[in-house]
Amino acid sequence: MANHTNSNHETHLTMQVVNHVRSMIENGTLRAGDKIPPEREFAKELKISRASLRAGIGHLAAMGVLNVRHGVGTFVADGPPALGTASLALLGALHGFKPWQMFEARVILESHLAAMAAERGKEEHFTALAEEVTEMYATFHEPQEYLIHDMRFHRTIAEASGNPILALLMETITVALYDERRKTVEHARDLKEAAEVHREIYRAIRSRNVNEARSVMEKHLKLAETAQESERKRAASKKKSARKDSNGE
Template structure:
C-alpha cells in the first residue's frame, strides 16, 4: 500500500510495451481480425512484415517475441512463424512467472483449479454435446487401460479434464482451466512415480462423467469438487515423497 491511492484504481496501464512492439501486436491482431489469417496459417516472413510496418527486423522480432511467449504465435526456424493451432492451449509462462513473482502456492492453485473446474463441470452437465461426451468416455477407457503406467494415466487424465472444460461450451473458461492446470500437471509429471490408488481416481472420474452424461449439474459439481480434493491430497503426497527422496542426497 505504498502506492498513491489512485494507482490501484487504474483499469489498465495505458502503454507498457515499446511503441513498435505495440504496433506489431496490433498488426497481428489486425491480420487475425480481418480473417486474412486463421489458426495454423503462416505469417508473412519477418523481412516482409518489417517492411510492411516500416520498422526494423530487431524491433519486429521484439514484438513477435511477445506474441510467441503469450502463446499466440509459434516460430520454426527455416519454416516460418505460425498462428497457434488447436484448442486454446495457452503457454503457461505468464502465469508461472507471476506465480513466482507473487509467491503463489500450489495449494492456492488447487483451490483456484477447483473453482474453475467445478464451474466447468456444472456447465458441461447442461451443455456438453454428444461428441464431447464420447471423448470423455474414451479418455476414461484409456485411463483404465493405463492403470499401470502413471505417465500415460496422467496424459489421459488431462485429456478428460480438457474434454469437460470444452463441454462447458465456454472457451474463456476452458482457457483459464488450461492455464492453471498446466502448471500443476507439469509439476506432477516430474513427481508422479509409483501408482498410489489410481483405481480410486478412475472411479471419481467415472462419477463426474456419469453426472455430466445424465445432465445433473449439482452432482457434476459435487463430484468434480470431491475429485479435485483427492487429487490435491495425492499431489501433496507426491511432493512429500519427492522431498524425502531428495533430502538425503542434499545432506551428504
C-alpha cells in the same frame, strides 16, 4: 535458491519445445495428423536433452495439441488449439504457485465447469470424456501416460462448458498443473482409484445431472489435494535419501 533456479531452467526448456512446435504448426511445417520427428532427432535439433523434450511433449499432449500413441509415435492432433501469446504469458505467471492456491482455484472453477458441462455438453464431448477415462484405466500402471489423459479429461470438461474464456483459463491452469504434477506422479499410490472417481464425474456429466457433476468434482479435487500432498512428500523424501547416498552418508 538452487532449486528455484533449476525449476526456472526446466520451465524455460519446456516452453522452448512448446514455442517451437507452435511455430511449426503456424507456418505449416506440421499439420493435423503429421507425426513429429523422432525423439533423438528432435532433441538434437532443439539442442536440449531428451528428458526436456519429453516434458515439452507432455505439455503439448495435455493441451490437446499432440496425441501420443504408445509404441507408434506422437502426432499433431486434429484441429489443434491455438497457443496464443496471452495464454503463454499467463502460464509463465502461474509458475511458482503454492499447491493449496492451485486447488483453491480449481475447486472454484472446475466445480462450475463440471456443472456447465452437464448442462451444455454435446455428444462429442461425452465421447471424448469416455475415451479419456478408458485410457486412464489402461495406463494407471504408467503414471506419466496416465497424467496426460487426466489433464485432457479436465480440459475436455472445460471445452464442454461452452464458455471459451473459461476454457482458455482452464487450459492454461492445466498446463501449469501438469508441469508440477509430472515431477511427483511416479509416487502416486492408487491411480486406479483416481480413475474411478473420474468415471463418476463422467457419468454425472453424461446423465446431465448438474448438481451431481458439481458435487463429485468437488469431492475429487479435495481427495486429489490430499493425495498429491502425499506424493510431494514421498518425492521429497526419496530425493533426500538419494542425496545422502551420493554423499556417502
